[in-house]
Structures are given as C-alpha cells and as structure tokens.
Amino acid sequence: MTTPPALNAARPAPERAELLLWMHAKLRAAYGERPLQPRREPLHELISTILSQRTTARDEEAAYQELRQLGDWDAIIAAPVGAVAHAIRRSNYPEQKAPRIQETLRRIRDAPGGYDLDFLQDLPVKDALKWLTDLPGVGVKTASLVLLFNYARPVFPVDTHVHRINTRVGTIARMGEPAAHRALLALLPPEPPLLYELHVNLLRHGQQICTWSAPRCSQCILRERCDAYATYGDRVPSFSEKG
Numbered sequence: 001m002t003t004p005p006a007l008n009a010a011r012p013a014p015e016r017a018e019l020l021l022w023m024h025a026k027l028r029a030a031y032g033e034r035p036l037q038p039r040r041e042p043l044h045e046l047i048s049t050i051l052s053q054r055t056t057a058r059d060e061e062a063a064y065q066e067l068r069q070l071g072d073w074d075a076i077i078a079a080p081v082g083a084v085a086h087a088i089r090r091s092n093y094p095e096q097k098a099p100r101i102q103e104t105l106r107r108i109r110d111a112p113g114g115y116d117l118d119f120l121q122d123l124p125v126k127d128a129l130k131w132l133t134d135l136p137g138v139g140v141k142t143a144s145l146v147l148l149f150n151y152a153r154p155v156f157p158v159d160t161h162v163h164r165i166n167t168r169v170g171t172i173a174r175m176g177e178p179a180a181h182r183a184l185l186a187l188l189p190p191e192p193p194l195l196y197e198l199h200v201n202l203l204r205h206g207q208q209i210c211t212w213s214a215p216r217c218s219q220c221i222l223r224e225r226c227d228a229y230a231t232y233g234d235r236v237p238s239f240s241e242k243g
C-alpha cells in the first residue's frame with residue numbers, strides 16, 4: 001500500500017516558500033504583471049481601508065466620497081460623530097468606525113508631520129507598523145496595505161482572499177489573519193514588487209476562482225498543488241466549515 005504524499009501544510013518552511021513562488025508564477029501567467037504603484041494618496045488609503053473592513057469595494061468608495069463631502073480632514077475631526085457615522089453609513093459598523101476615524105485623524109494631525117505620512121517611508125518597517133497599528137481602528141492588514149501600496153515597504157497584507165487561498169493550498173497551517181501576516185512574510189522574499197503582485201493576484205483569484213463558498217477548483221491553475229483539492233477533490237467545503 002502506498003503512503004499518500006504529505007500535505008503542503010506539514011512540509012518544512014523552504015518547501016512552502018518554494019510553493020509560494022510557484023503560485024506567484026502561475027498567477028502572473030494567468031493575470032499578468034501588476035506593477036507596484038500607489039492607488040491613492042497615503043491618508044486616503046488609510047481611511048479607505050478602515051472603511052473597507054467587512055464592506056464591499058463599492059460601498060467603501062461610496063462611504064469615502066460622502067465622508068469627504070463633510071470637508072477637509074480638519075472639518076471631519078470637528079464634525080459631530082453622528083454626522084460622520086451618517087456619512088459613512090454605506091460601510092458596515094459606521095457607529096464604531098466614525099469615532100475611530102476621527103481619533104485616528106486627530107492623532108495624525110497632532111503628529112510632527114501633520115497629515116503628511118511620508119515619514120513612514122524612512123522608519124524601520126517594524127516601527128512603521130507599530131506607529132500605524134497604534135492608531136484606533138488600524139490593524140496589521142490596514143497598516144501593511146498603506147506601507148506596501150504607498151511606500152513600497154517589504155510587508156505582505158493578508159486579507160480574507162490571501163488568507164483563504166494560502167490556508168487551502170497549505171502554504172500555512174490554519175491560523176488567524178494576524179498570525180498569517182507573520183507566517184507568510186517569513187516565507188517570502190523581501191521584494192515589494194513581488195509582494196504587491198502576489199497580493200493583488202491572490203485577491204483576484206479569490207474573488208473569481210477560490211471563492212469562500214463552492215470554489216471553482218476545476219478551473220483553478222493552483223489545483224495540482226493544493227492541499228484542499230488533494231483532500232476533497234471538487235467538493236472543497238466553504239472556508240468557514242473546514243478551511
């Protein structure tokens with residue numbers, strides 16, 4: 001009787017690092033090169049990413065645009081918190097996010113550079129992550145997005161799609177998103193263009209193929225090396241059930 005091959009998640013780190021580079025090459029071949037360039041200015045990225053938590057991209061953008069109708073950053077800080085919550089109502093949990101956004105803007109305004117976050121470019125990555133995650137409502141994903149997208153710093157943002165695909169393929173064992181940031185970054189080369197391209201291509205793959213429920217494994221270019229496919233075949237369960 002032959003022994004089935006070990007799942008990726010049980011393999012040593014160098015093998016999982018090689019698997020990540022293979023995934024990167026496959027996704028690039030499928031979706032193309034994605035040059036690293038900022039989507040929007042840093043403070044916009046930061047506030048938008050807070051609004052994006054548990055919210056669709058369309059509602060995030062609508063909430064951001066309506067928030068800016070209140071005026072400049074000073075005006076948003078000075079506005080009644082209820083007015084801010086109303087402006088961002090298309091984002092989920094507006095009552096929680098409104099005071100956090102105001103407090104985040106207040107702290108940034110009062111920092112040495114004011115609303116200019118460019119000092120993050122020169123801080124050691126560890127310190128830049130700490131500065132950002134000390135702000136209310138800013139977790140490691142939001143901080144990583146700002147540092148990678150705006151300042152090309154070597155961090156790897158793990159959103160729900162990145163987390164789900166890597167857990168299913170087995171580059172990481174099952175763990176929460178904050179721990180996945182550290183685990184995946186430790187396996188990847190510190191090359192911002194690669195980290196950016198892998199992030200955005202995983203996002204697309206997660207939206208189109210490796211969906212939360214009923215992933216389209218028969219169309220998946222990662223299938224031949226995927227732990228979930230090796231285990232379940234075409235019946236990979238919804239991510240919340242078994243990963």
Ligand code: SF4
Nearest residue numbers: 210215217220223226
């Ligand atoms: S084979 Fe299925 S579970 Fe694995 S990465 Fe592809 S779509 Fe996701």
